[in-house]
Amino acid sequence: xxxxxxxxxxxxxxxxxxxxxxxxxxxxxxxxxxxxxxxxxxxxxxxxxxxxxxxxxxxxxxxxxxxxxxxxxxxxxxxxxxxxxxxxxxxxxxxxxxxxxxxxxxxxxxxxxxxxxxxxxxxxxxxxxxxxxxxxxxxxxxxxxxxxxxxxxxxxxxxxxxxxxxxxxxxxxxxxxxxxxxxxxxxxxxxxxxxxxxxxxxxxxxxxxxxxxxxxxxxxxxxxxxxxxxxxxxxxxxxxxxxxxxxxxxxxxxxxxxxxxxxxxxxxxxxxxxxxxxxxxxxxxxxxxxxxx
Numbered sequence: 001x002x003x004x005x006x007x008x009x010x011x012x013x014x015x016x017x018x019x020x021x022x023x024x025x026x027x028x029x030x031x032x033x034x035x036x037x038x039x040x041x042x043x044x045x046x047x048x049x050x051x052x053x054x055x056x057x058x059x060x061x062x063x064x065x066x067x068x069x070x071x072x073x074x075x076x077x078x079x080x081x082x083x084x085x086x087x088x089x090x091x092x093x094x095x096x097x098x099x100x101x102x103x104x105x106x107x108x109x110x111x112x113x114x115x116x117x118x119x120x121x122x123x124x125x126x127x128x129x130x131x132x133x134x135x136x137x138x139x140x141x142x143x144x145x146x147x148x149x150x151x152x153x154x155x156x157x158x159x160x161x162x163x164x165x166x167x168x169x170x171x172x173x174x175x176x177x178x179x180x181x182x183x184x185x186x187x188x189x190x191x192x193x194x195x196x197x198x199x200x201x202x203x204x205x206x207x208x209x210x211x212x213x214x215x216x217x218x219x220x221x222x223x224x225x226x227x228x229x230x231x232x233x234x235x236x237x238x239x240x241x242x243x244x245x246x247x248x249x250x251x252x253x254x255x256x257x258x259x260x261x262x263x264x265x266x267x268x269x270x271x272x273x274x275x276x277x278x279x280x281x282x283x284x285x286x287x288x289x290x291x292x293x
Contacts, residue, residue, distance in 0.1 A: 007042040014046050027051055027090065033058070034076040041083050049139070050080065051090040056127070057097050057116075063123065067198055067219055070130050077137035091135050092142035095150060096124065115149035122248055125173035126217035126281055132181075133203040136189045144174070152178060169252035176243055176251055176258050177215070180283060181205065183259060184213050200224045200276060214284040218276040227273050228284065237286060239263035244280035263287075 010028050017026050027049035030036040037052045054073060056066045080089055093099075096116040118124050128143060135141050147155030152175040154168055186205035190212065194201040202216035218224050228238075241263050243251070251258035266284060268274050276282050 006040070010042055011046065025049060027088075029090075034080070038076075038079065038083075047087060049088040049090050050084050051092050052076075052080075053099065054091055054094045054131075054135070055096060055098055063219075064198065066127060067130075070127070070134050071197070073131060073134040074137065077135065081137065088139040089137070090140045090142075091138045092140070093145075094128075094131060094135070094141060094143045096144075097150075119144075119149060119151075119174075120154070120169070120172040120252075122173045122243065122245055122279055122281065123219070125177045125243070126219055126279075128174050129177055129203050129215050129217055129281065130201055133189060133192070143178075169249075171252055171255045173243065173248055173252065176248070176255055177281065179255060179259055180213075180215075184211075186213070200226055204230075211287055212285060216276055216282045216284060218278060218280050218282075221278050223278050224276050225269075225273050226276050227271075238266040238268070238284055239287065240266040240282055240284045242277060242280050242282050244277050246277070 014026060017024070025048040027047050028042060029051040030040075030053075032053065034052045034054070037050070042050070054076070056069050059065070077089065077091075096119060116124075131143075132141070143152075145151035147153045151172070153171050184205060185207050187208045188206050190204040190206055192202065192204045199220045200216065200218050202214055205213045205215070207213075212230070214228060214230070216226060216228075241258075241261050243258065251261075263283075263285065266274055
């Protein structure tokens with residue numbers, strides 16, 4: 001049974017909480033998904049925020065379905081904003097599987113319920129990158145756990161899903177993605193789109209220094225040709241570094257090595273296109289190092 005916050009109850013308890021804890025943000029919503037909040041939503045008139053969780057595997061678990069339903073994340077944001085205008089929106093958490101699946105027992109290990117064998121994979125890092133773009137309209141987003149089989153760091157070996165085989169990595173691929181985003185210190189997300197979003201898509205960030213970073217993901221098993229049309233952004237020289245199935249093992253054991261990896265000149269074809277390796281993430285920018293023009 002989904003848990004949500006009835007409006008009558010909120011109207012009763014919110015003033016009491018606020019009188020005792022005036023500086024504590026108090027929100028409501030659902031412990032389940034957008035559908036539950038949408039059916040039983042509160043106006044949010046007397047709340048500090050509204051929240052619900054997100055996962056891509058309610059109805060199908062194959063790779064293509066997980067990619068296809070990314071765009072719907074933005075639709076939930078738009079609807080929530082319409083129903084509760086002006087109220088901060090917290091998406092928490094984003095997980096790969098339903099956190100409380102039907103039939104789950106209280107004694108079940110929490111991490112085992114929302115764990116997916118693909119959690120440590122490069123595919124999930126790419127999916128997370130695109131999810132950030134589609135959920136950009138939210139005020140706050142919580143992705144995964146910190147440690148464990150549903151997290152960004154494996155943690156306990158007995159609960160780890162390891163993309164490298166018997167040697168447990170220090171981090172998962174999604175950690176490398178988030179590490180790179182944090183280092184860039186983005187101030188905003190630039191609106192973008194792909195002509196073939198089921199094959200190759202990306203996220204474009206801009207920081208306070210005016211630098212931009214495009215994180216392009218090839219979601220296909222084959223190398224793909226890509227073009228970047230970056231209106232209003234510096235594109236005289238492009239530099240890139242990649243995270244792929246070929247090199248990720250070098251960095252999952254030593255994540256700081258990827259952070260310090262130098263950007264190399266991105267060689268363009270005569271039509272200004274370039275190739276993105278199969279199942280890879282390409283970090284593209286106009287500067288050889290963040291913060292240096």
